[in-house]
Amino acid sequence: MPCFALGGRNLEEPAPIPGExxxxxxxxxxxxxxxxxxxxxxxxxxxxxxxxxxxxxxxxQSTRQDGEDADWVARTHVxxxxxxATVAHAADIETGARAFAxxxxxxxxxxxxxxxxxxxxxxxxxxxxxxxxxxxERLNLLEQQIDSAIxxxxxxxxxxxxxxxIPLDINRVFLEGxxxxxxxxxxxAEMQGSESTLLDLRMAATARSRSRTRxxxxxxxxxxxxxxxxxGFFLRRESNHTVQINQQLKTLNVDLKERTRExxxxxxxxxxxxxxxxxxxxxxxxxxxxxxxxxxxxxxxLEAFAYSVSxxxxxxxxxxxxxxxxxxxxxxxNLDDSAKHYVDCTLEASKRMGQLIDDLLQFSRLGRDEIHKxxxxxxxxxxxxxKELEPETRDRSIHxxxxxxxxxxxxxxxxxxxxxxxxxxxxxFTRHCxxxxxxxxxxxxxxxxxxxxxxxxxxxxxxxxxxKLFEIFQRLHGEQEFEGTGxxxxxxxxxxxxxxxxxxAEGAVGAGATFYFSLPTDSSCIRRESSELEANLVS
Amino acid sequence: xxxxxIWLVEDSANDIExxxxxxxxxxxxxxxxxxxDGSEALDRLRKLGHxxxxxxxxxxxxxxxxxxxxxxxxxxxxxxxxxxxxxxVVMLTSSREGxxxxxxxxxxxxxxxxxxxxxxxxLEALKTLGKFWAVLNERPEPNNxxxxxxxxxxxxxx
Numbered sequence: 001m002p003c004f005a006l007g008g009r010n011l012e013e014p015a016p017i018p019g020e021x022x023x024x025x026x027x028x029x030x031x032x033x034x035x036x037x038x039x040x041x042x043x044x045x046x047x048x049x050x051x052x053x054x055x056x057x058x059x060x061q062s063t064r065q066d067g068e069d070a071d072w073v074a075r076t077h078v079x080x081x082x083x084x085a086t087v088a089h090a091a092d093i094e095t096g097a098r099a100f101a102x103x104x105x106x107x108x109x110x111x112x113x114x115x116x117x118x119x120x121x122x123x124x125x126x127x128x129x130x131x132x133x134x135x136x137e138r139l140n141l142l143e144q145q146i147d148s149a150i151x152x153x154x155x156x157x158x159x160x161x162x163x164x165x166i167p168l169d170i171n172r173v174f175l176e177g178x179x180x181x182x183x184x185x186x187x188x189a190e191m192q193g194s195e196s197t198l199l200d201l202r203m204a205a206t207a208r209s210r211s212r213t214r215x216x217x218x219x220x221x222x223x224x225x226x227x228x229x230x231x232g233f234f235l236r237r238e239s240n241h242t243v244q245i246n247q248q249l250k251t252l253n254v255d256l257k258e259r260t261r262e263x264x265x266x267x268x269x270x271x272x273x274x275x276x277x278x279x280x281x282x283x284x285x286x287x288x289x290x291x292x293x294x295x296x297x298x299x300x301x302l303e304a305f306a307y308s309v310s311x312x313x314x315x316x317x318x319x320x321x322x323x324x325x326x327x328x329x330x331x332x333x334n335l336d337d338s339a340k341h342y343v344d345c346t347l348e349a350s351k352r353m354g355q356l357i358d359d360l361l362q363f364s365r366l367g368r369d370e371i372h373k374x375x376x377x378x379x380x381x382x383x384x385x386x387k388e389l390e391p392e393t394r395d396r397s398i399h400x401x402x403x404x405x406x407x408x409x410x411x412x413x414x415x416x417x418x419x420x421x422x423x424x425x426x427x428x429f430t431r432h433c434x435x436x437x438x439x440x441x442x443x444x445x446x447x448x449x450x451x452x453x454x455x456x457x458x459x460x461x462x463x464x465x466x467x468k469l470f471e472i473f474q475r476l477h478g479e480q481e482f483e484g485t486g487x488x489x490x491x492x493x494x495x496x497x498x499x500x501x502x503x504x505a506e507g508a509v510g511a512g513a514t515f516y517f518s519l520p521t522d523s524s525c526i527r528r529e530s531s532e533l534e535a536n537l538v539s
Numbered sequence: 540x541x542x543x544x545i546w547l548v549e550d551s552a553n554d555i556e557x558x559x560x561x562x563x564x565x566x567x568x569x570x571x572x573x574x575x576d577g578s579e580a581l582d583r584l585r586k587l588g589h590x591x592x593x594x595x596x597x598x599x600x601x602x603x604x605x606x607x608x609x610x611x612x613x614x615x616x617x618x619x620x621x622x623x624x625x626x627x628v629v630m631l632t633s634s635r636e637g638x639x640x641x642x643x644x645x646x647x648x649x650x651x652x653x654x655x656x657x658x659x660x661x662l663e664a665l666k667t668l669g670k671f672w673a674v675l676n677e678r679p680e681p682n683n684x685x686x687x688x689x690x691x692x693x694x695x696x697x
Contacts, residue, residue: 315633318656319553325658326560354656 041238044231051224055217062213069206076199078129082122083188083195089118090146090184094177097153101160101170112157119146135194142187149180299368306364313357321350352485359487362417363472366494371411378405378452381416382440385423392427396436403441406450408519414495421488422454422515428482429458429513437512448521449501455514460507469505492517543597544570545673548580548613549631550605557658558600558665565666569597569673577608581616584623598627598672603639611642618647625679627672 096112099105123146126139152173159167167173328343335343382402386393408415423438430436439455461469461476468474472490492515493503500520507513545562549555555573562571572593574580580601586592599617603610610630617623629650630643640651652668655661 312633314654314656315551315554318633318654318658318661319551319557321656322553322557322560322658322661325662326557351657357656 040234041231044227044234048224048227048231051220051227055220055224058213058217058220062210065206065209069202072199072202075129075131076195079126079135079195080192082125082129083192086119086122086126086142086146087185087188089115089122090149090181091115093119093150093153094181097157098174098177101156101173102166104160104164104166109157112153116150119150132194132198135191135198138187138191138194142184142191145180145183145187149177149184152177152180302364303368306361309357309360314354317350317354317357321347321354324350356485356487359485359491363487363491363494366414366417366491366498369414371414371498373409373411375407376410376412376415377407378415378419381412381419382423385416385420388420389424389427396427396431397434398427398430398436398438401437401439401441403439405440405442405452406444408450410499410519411495414498418492418495418517421492425488425515426454426456426458428484429460429477430456431482432459433457444521445518449518450521451516451518453514453516455512457512460509460511460513461505462509463507466505470503542569543595543673544572544593545669546572546574546580546596546599548574548577548599548605548610549602550576551602554602554654557661561662561665562669564662565669567669567673569669572596577605577610577613580613581608584613584617584620587623595626598629598668598676600629600631600668603630603632603643611639611646614643614646614648627676627678629668629672 092111092115096108096110096115099108100112123139123143126142127136130136130139156167156170156173324343324347328340328347332340332343379402382405386400423440426438427436430438437455437457440453441455442450442452444450459477465476468476470489470493473486474490475484475486477484489503496503496517496519501518503515503517505513505515545567547555547558549558559571559573574583580599583593587595601610601613610632614628614630617626617628624647627649628647629652630639630648631652631654632639633654643651650668652664655664
């Protein structure tokens with residue numbers, strides 16, 4: 001079937017772009033596209049099968065008709081032959097009987113007898129072959145006519161035998177015989193004509209039926225082909241669809257494989273990286289542990305050193321001071337003036353050395369002591385420090401400008417040392433001012449820290465030496481001018497930096513100085529969000 | 540008047556001399572008994588209250604850093620001995636550094652004094668110490684009345 005062949009081709013070959021080559025065929029049945037695919041194939045195939053069955057039936061019927069027609073033709077042929085034979089045999093009887101009657105020669109009786117036997121046979125054959133009713137009636141008439149004709153012959157033949165002479169009424173008998181033979185011939189002719197007419201009629205009917213069958217079969221074939229075409233169209237659509245889906249599936253599959261490969265590769269890379277990272281972490285951890293151990297050892301050494309300095313240096317110093325004191329106490333009056341001066345200077349120096357050692361120890365302790373953070377009120381600390389330094393400020397004219405300071409989370413004792421150093425410095429370096437002006441304040445910064453400052457109108461400092469300002473044992477002023485060990489600001493820096501803050505300063509010679517220190521907001525208690533603050537304190 | 544002596548356990552000759560000068564300056568009537576190291580102190584502590592031994596002191600001024608037996612070991616022996624544990628012990632040291640303060644208090648020291656560097660302050664400190672422990676402070680009598688026996692023995696001519 002062409003349609004299946006078409007479908008088969010489409011199944012094997014890649015689908016052409018839909019609606020290009022098939023546009024002309026399929027354009028007319030565009031509405032089919034609305035029908036669901038499987039439904040369309042089902043209906044079209046069913047109709048095609050029904051039509052094929054119908055065609056098979058018609059073909060079978062037509063074949064049967066052909067058989068019947070052949071029967072009819074054969075039968076008619078038999079009837080015609082038998083009718084002609086009947087006339088011939090009747091004529092034989094007639095001729096034989098007439099010759100015998102005339103001559104009395106027995107030779108002429110042979111066709112007479114054989115004719116009689118043959119005529120019986122012929123009539124019986126005709127009875128079998130003729131089915132048409134009118135023809136049967138004519139056959140009966142023919143049989144009677146032949147019977148009567150034969151009976152007449154039998155009569156004259158018998159008479160000739162009996163008498164041995166030519167019968168008297170032979171002329172009449174001959175005439176009658178001719179008449180009866182004429183009747184037989186007429187009946188046969190009529191029967192032959194009827195038979196021909198019947199055959200013609202039957203043949204015409206058959207021809208009509210044939211042409212009808214041809215039309216029906218042809219139409220059925222066309223319609224069947226149409227349905228098969230439709231089924232093919234649906235199948236093709238389905239096949240196109242399937243091919244497309246297959247193509248998509250193939251693409252997806254390739255994609256998936258590619259992705260799987262990539263993901264595997266990434267996994268492998270991650271594993272390698274992880275291994276590397278672990279290795280690096282292990283090495284780094286070992287390094288850190290080593291450095292940490294070293295640091296711990298260093299810290300221990302430093303502690304031992306501090307203890308040693310504290311103990312071993314302080315003891316001889318104490319003795320020095322002790323004996324000199326005893327000397328000046330018990331024998332001062334015995335000394336001359338320069339000896340007295342030497343004793344005084346030595347006592348002064350030992351006192352200063354004691355101070356240096358104490359400061360050094362404090363500095364070292366600040367580097368080692370743990371920081372215990374707690375909310376600290378800086379305003380309180382400022383007040384305490386001012387009160388403590390009152391003996392020094394009592395006789396001076398000092399204008400304090402104090403802003404309210406926020407609470408911070410810090411080590412109370414350490415922060416106190418910071419404030420103490422700053423305030424003591426401010427007082428010290430404004431000593432020669434008629435009116436000292438000392439300002440303490442703060443400003444929150446957007447950088448996540450809060451900045452405190454202490455400003456004075458004292459002697460200030462030269463910014464050229466700024467780098468030495470916060471270094472230990474570095475001083476920017478002479479010992480005679482302003483006393484001090486050069487440790488205060490180093491202590492300040494150490495404390496602030498250990499709290500995560502910074503220290504810096506601005507100043508100019510003779511124009512005062514401003515010292516700043518910042519603390520990270522996580523250690524400031526400015527109450528923006530209490531929960532955040534609590535979290536910070538816990539951490 | 541039977542004044543209890545003051546013990547000074549100190550290895551530094553300078554310190555001994557200065558301490559003696561300071562106590563002289565404070566005009567205390569108590570006798571000062573000086574021991575030069577921890578082992579000597581332990582020896583004399585063992586004999587304390589026994590025939591031929593010393594009488595119980597009013598206070599023991601104990602230096603921490605000494606050769607052989609340190610002040611802390613002496614302190615431990617005193618406070619571990621039920622007979623001696625009520626003796627007042629004042630630890631003297633040159634520094635407030637190190638774990639000494641805590642250790643001493645945990646062992647039961649009665650005071651912990653850092654010797655001031657300045658002699659004036661040192662003098663003042665020792666005056667105060669002497670006055671407090673030798674004069675003002677009261678403490679329970681030693682166990683078993685041994686001090687009494689010892690006092691009787693000590694009173695006898697030898």
